[in-house]
Amino acid sequence: MPAASSRSARSATGGSSARSATGGSSARSATGDALLRLAAPIVFGIVALGLWQLAVGAADARTPSPFGIGARFGAQFGAIWSASIGTATNALIGLVVGTLVAVVWALLCANARWLEELGNPLVTALSVVPLVSLAPVFYAMFDSSLQTGRIIVAAIAAFVPVFFNTLRGLRTVLPIHRDLMRAYAATGWQAARTVTLPGALPFFFTGIRIASSITVISALVAEYFGGPVTGIGNAITTAVSSSDYALAWAYVLGAILTGLVFYVVTYVLEVLATRHRTTE
Amino acid sequence: MRFDTKELPEAVPAVRVAGASKTFGRKAKAVRALEAIDLDIRAGEFVSLIGPSGCGKSTLLRLIADLDRPSAGSIEVFGKPAAQARLDQEYGIAFQQAGLLPWRTVAGNLALPLELHGVPHAERNERVESLASLVGLADFIDHYPDQLSGGMQQRVAIARALAEGPRLLLMDEPFGALDEMTRERMQAELARIATATGAAVVFVTHSIPEAVFLSDRVVVMSPRPGRITGIIDVPFGDERPELLREDPAYFELVTAVREALHGTPVVRAEEV
Numbered sequence: 001m002p003a004a005s006s007r008s009a010r011s012a013t014g015g016s017s018a019r020s021a022t023g024g025s026s027a028r029s030a031t032g033d034a035l036l037r038l039a040a041p042i043v044f045g046i047v048a049l050g051l052w053q054l055a056v057g058a059a060d061a062r063t064p065s066p067f068g069i070g071a072r073f074g075a076q077f078g079a080i081w082s083a084s085i086g087t088a089t090n091a092l093i094g095l096v097v098g099t100l101v102a103v104v105w106a107l108l109c110a111n112a113r114w115l116e117e118l119g120n121p122l123v124t125a126l127s128v129v130p131l132v133s134l135a136p137v138f139y140a141m142f143d144s145s146l147q148t149g150r151i152i153v154a155a156i157a158a159f160v161p162v163f164f165n166t167l168r169g170l171r172t173v174l175p176i177h178r179d180l181m182r183a184y185a186a187t188g189w190q191a192a193r194t195v196t197l198p199g200a201l202p203f204f205f206t207g208i209r210i211a212s213s214i215t216v217i218s219a220l221v222a223e224y225f226g227g228p229v230t231g232i233g234n235a236i237t238t239a240v241s242s243s244d245y246a247l248a249w250a251y252v253l254g255a256i257l258t259g260l261v262f263y264v265v266t267y268v269l270e271v272l273a274t275r276h277r278t279t280e
Numbered sequence: 281m282r283f284d285t286k287e288l289p290e291a292v293p294a295v296r297v298a299g300a301s302k303t304f305g306r307k308a309k310a311v312r313a314l315e316a317i318d319l320d321i322r323a324g325e326f327v328s329l330i331g332p333s334g335c336g337k338s339t340l341l342r343l344i345a346d347l348d349r350p351s352a353g354s355i356e357v358f359g360k361p362a363a364q365a366r367l368d369q370e371y372g373i374a375f376q377q378a379g380l381l382p383w384r385t386v387a388g389n390l391a392l393p394l395e396l397h398g399v400p401h402a403e404r405n406e407r408v409e410s411l412a413s414l415v416g417l418a419d420f421i422d423h424y425p426d427q428l429s430g431g432m433q434q435r436v437a438i439a440r441a442l443a444e445g446p447r448l449l450l451m452d453e454p455f456g457a458l459d460e461m462t463r464e465r466m467q468a469e470l471a472r473i474a475t476a477t478g479a480a481v482v483f484v485t486h487s488i489p490e491a492v493f494l495s496d497r498v499v500v501m502s503p504r505p506g507r508i509t510g511i512i513d514v515p516f517g518d519e520r521p522e523l524l525r526e527d528p529a530y531f532e533l534v535t536a537v538r539e540a541l542h543g544t545p546v547v548r549a550e551e552v
Contacts, residue, residue: 174379176375176377176379177379177381179347179373179375179379180373180379182346182347182366183345183347183366183371183373184369184392184393184396184397185366185367185369186396190396194381194392194395194396195381198381198383199383201383275424276382276383276424276425276426276427277382277383277426
């Protein structure tokens with residue numbers, strides 16, 4: 001960078017050192033900002049973990065240190081992995097089932113307002129009921145050695161955001177596009193295929209992204225209320241009841257990572273679906 | 281008079297509006313948007329509708345397009361009722377917003393009407409390419425709308441309106457959202473395209489110079505209720521070179537339209 005070096009040369013011959021500093025930083029500001037944005041949370045995290053480690057020391061067995069949790073995570077990785085897969089499988093099946101039902105219902109509602117009004121009370125009830133509280137009911141209804149109850153809880157959790165977002169997407173057709181379709185004398189199906197459905201896609205994927213984290217949480221918390229001895233939620237309660245707090249936290253770490261995978265994958269899908277959508 | 285369209289007898293106008301009124305809302309809240317409009321537009325003729333906001337010029341265009349129905353009166357397009365003309369795809373249409381489908385490329389947007397009307401694939405591709413070059417966007421055929429400037433998007437929208445070679449082009453302030461320089465360039469382009477295709481054009485605008493530069497006739501409208509208060513002939517022929525904008529005869533007509541808009545008698549225009 002010749003400009004920057006000439007500035008620093010000038011400052012060496014008596015120019016204002018402040019000016020040379022701003023010159024250098026403005027040349028690098030873009031990458032500098034990006035680096036800072038990346039580095040700041042990492043540094044903050046490390047400092048926080050360090051303080052945690054120092055504060056805990058060996059003082060209290062009920063509050064394990066980051067190193068202790070990390071060690072347990074490494075040692076028990078196989079068990080944590082299979083517990084995560086257990087919970088993730090329920091969450092994924094629930095997400096897929098809930099999404100399918102939500103899309104079908106949203107399509108029906110978009111075409112017949114009376115259907116929406118018919119289903120509205122139930123959908124509203126579903127969106128406010130503390131879902132996991134239904135888990136014991138489902139365990140009683142189905143064989144409690146099956147995952148069915150957990151999958152249903154996850155599916156209902158996924159249904160709500162996917163339904164509301166998809167329906168909104170289906171209803172959000174620009175007036176100009178509606179006029180165009182009429183001017184083209186397009187049939188109902190043609191208008192749906194070329195304008196309504198593609199237009200609703202970003203909304204649909206936003207719904208899935210919101211649903212993804214909720215399904216993992218629901219599938220996991222449902223495990224607290226009984227059912228088969230699988231999954232992270234189950235493993236956390238087991239570890240706590242045997243006073244292995246470091247292991248419990250290691251499972252919590254596994255739960256966080258599982259949720260993160262769901263979130264990142266659906267987030268990427270959403271970004272891909274919303275490309276080129278900034279125009280009118 | 282532009283050139284005649286082959287199969288059409290001279291007598292059948294492109295658009296015939298007879299006693300058309302449009303009222304929005306009901307009873308106490310009713311707004312009379314248009315009142316007893318009579319207007320004939322010849323095949324190949326370029327007619328601008330001009331007037332202040334609320335004079336019903338866009339409503340009139342929407343009635344011709346059968347996007348809205350008149351409350352009274354009749355509208356014929358090439359001798360058919362407006363609804364039938366729409367079903368028969370007798371017109372192409374462009375709005376103030378480009379209204380492109382953002383998830384389709386330029387090519388996909390140009391192909392849209394052809395796709396909907398079952399034009400075979402090979403012919404479609406050929407047509408899309410020639411449309412893109414017609415509006416100077418051959419190099420941008422694979423771009424998405426969000427990668428284009430406002431002017432380029434509007435050019436795609438105009439090309440899309442021309443996709444099926446309509447004999448009638450309906451345009452609702454298509455250059456309204458563009459900056460002045462882009463606007464003048466697009467006007468010249470539209471004048472060229474209208475001459476080349478021989479299509480009749482109904483052009484809604486706020487801009488007096490734009491109306492005079494482009495039109496064979498300028499229809500002046502006034503609001504509450506919307507009606508036609510004057511029609512001014514613009515006898516400049518088919519060729520509309522940029523130099524026309526500096527011609528004294530052009531300025532005279534701009535003045536005539538302005539006076540008609542403001543309600544003073546249009547003596548000069550009738551003398552021309």
